Amino acid sequence: MKMSDYTAKDNYFEDFKVGEVIKHARGKTMEPLEQVLITNLVMNTAEGHFNEDLMAKRSEGSKFAGGKRVSFGGVNISFFIGMASQDTAENCIAELGMDKIKLMSPVFHGDTLYAYSEVLESKPADREDAGIIRFKHYGTNQDGKQIFEGERTVLMKRRSHWADK
Amino acid sequence: MEEPEFVKKAVLRPKGNRYEDFEPGRVFHHHWGRTISQAENAIFTTLTLHFNPQYTNVEFAKAMGHRDTPVNPLLVFNTIFGMSVEDLSEGGGPFLSVDELIYHKPVYPGDTIFAKSTVVDRRPSGSNPKMGIAKWHTQGFNQHGELVCDFKRSNLINKRNP
Numbered sequence: 001m002k003m004s005d006y007t008a009k010d011n012y013f014e015d016f017k018v019g020e021v022i023k024h025a026r027g028k029t030m031e032p033l034e035q036v037l038i039t040n041l042v043m044n045t046a047e048g049h050f051n052e053d054l055m056a057k058r059s060e061g062s063k064f065a066g067g068k069r070v071s072f073g074g075v076n077i078s079f080f081i082g083m084a085s086q087d088t089a090e091n092c093i094a095e096l097g098m099d100k101i102k103l104m105s106p107v108f109h110g111d112t113l114y115a116y117s118e119v120l121e122s123k124p125a126d127r128e129d130a131g132i133i134r135f136k137h138y139g140t141n142q143d144g145k146q147i148f149e150g151e152r153t154v155l156m157k158r159r160s161h162w163a164d165k
Numbered sequence: 166m167e168e169p170e171f172v173k174k175a176v177l178r179p180k181g182n183r184y185e186d187f188e189p190g191r192v193f194h195h196h197w198g199r200t201i202s203q204a205e206n207a208i209f210t211t212l213t214l215h216f217n218p219q220y221t222n223v224e225f226a227k228a229m230g231h232r233d234t235p236v237n238p239l240l241v242f243n244t245i246f247g248m249s250v251e252d253l254s255e256g257g258g259p260f261l262s263v264d265e266l267i268y269h270k271p272v273y274p275g276d277t278i279f280a281k282s283t284v285v286d287r288r289p290s291g292s293n294p295k296m297g298i299a300k301w302h303t304q305g306f307n308q309h310g311e312l313v314c315d316f317k318r319s320n321l322i323n324k325r326n327p
Contacts, residue, residue: 042247082213095238101263
C-alpha cells in the first residue's frame with residue numbers, strides 16, 4: 001500500500017475553501033480518567049483539576065465551580081483540536097501555531113464536547129508540495145453553548161504532490 | 166473528631182505565586198523538566214482523538230522524512246504549559262487566553278522539555294477587586310537549548326493582600 005492509502009482523499013490543501021464551516025463527526029465526553037491523566041502527565045500542579053475534596057470545600061457558601069473538579073484548559077483545547085483533526089490535520093505536514101485561543105466556560109467531568117472548524121485563510125507555502133491553511137476552531141458542550149474558539153495554522157500536503165505517494 | 170497530634174503540629178508549605186509576585190520582566194525557570202516517551206505520545210494522541218498518523222505510526226512518520234514519530238505538538242504545548250503552572254497560575258483562577266503560539270521545532274520521543282516564563286504585563290481585574298490579570302510569555306526548550314514552542318498566556322490571579 002501507499003502512504004496516501006492511510007489517510008482520506010478529501011482533506012488535502014486544495015480541498016479547503018475559505019469561508020467553509022465543517023461540523024466534525026463524533027463528540028467526546030470528558031472522563032476523570034483522561035482529564036486527570038493528561039493533567040498529571042504534564043505535571044500541571046493546580047489541584048482544582050484533581051482534588052475533588054478541595055473543590056467541594058471551596059464551593060461551600062458560594063456557587064464557584066459547583067464543588068467539582070474543573071477540567072484543565074489545555075486538555076479542553078486538545079480535545080477540540082483532536083475532534084477536528086481527522087478532517088483538518090490528517091494530511092498536515094506540520095502544525096505551525098495557534099492564536100486567539102479562548103475558553104469561555106469551565107468544563108466538568110461528564111460534559112460532552114463537540115467541534116466545528118471554519119477555513120479562514122488559504123495561501124501558498126515556501127515549498128511547492130504544500131500550502132498553509134488557517135482555521136478557526138469552535139467548541140460547544142452538550143447544551144449547544146459555545147465554550148471554545150481559537151485559530152490554528154498548519155502546513156498541509158497538496159494533493160498534486162502527495163496523493164500518489 | 167479530634168485532630169491527630171501531627172496535624173496540630175504541621176506547618177503548611179504553601180505553593181504558587183500571587184498577583185503581587187508578577188513584576189513585569191521577572192523571569193521564572195520552571196521546575197523539573199520532562200522527558201517525553203513514545204507511550205505518552207501515543208496515549209495523549211489517541212485519547213484526544215488526534216488522527217494524524219505521523220504521531221502514532223512510525224513507518225508513516227519516516228516516509229514523511231522524520232527519524233521517529235514526532236511528539237504531538239498539542240502534548241508539547243500541554244507539557245510546557247503544565248510545568249509553568251506552579252510558578253504562574255496555581256494561585257489563580259481559570260486561564261483566559263493563549264495567543265501567538267508558535268511551534269518552532271519538532272520534538273521526538275526521548276527529548277527533554279524545559280520551560281521558562283517572563284512576565285509581560287499585569288493589571289487589576291475590573292470586576293473582582295480580589296483578583297488581577299497577569300500575562301506571561303512562556304517558552305519551551307529541548308535538551309540542546311533550542312526553542313521548540315512559545316506562547317503568551319493570560320490568567321486571573323489572586324491578590325495576596327486584596
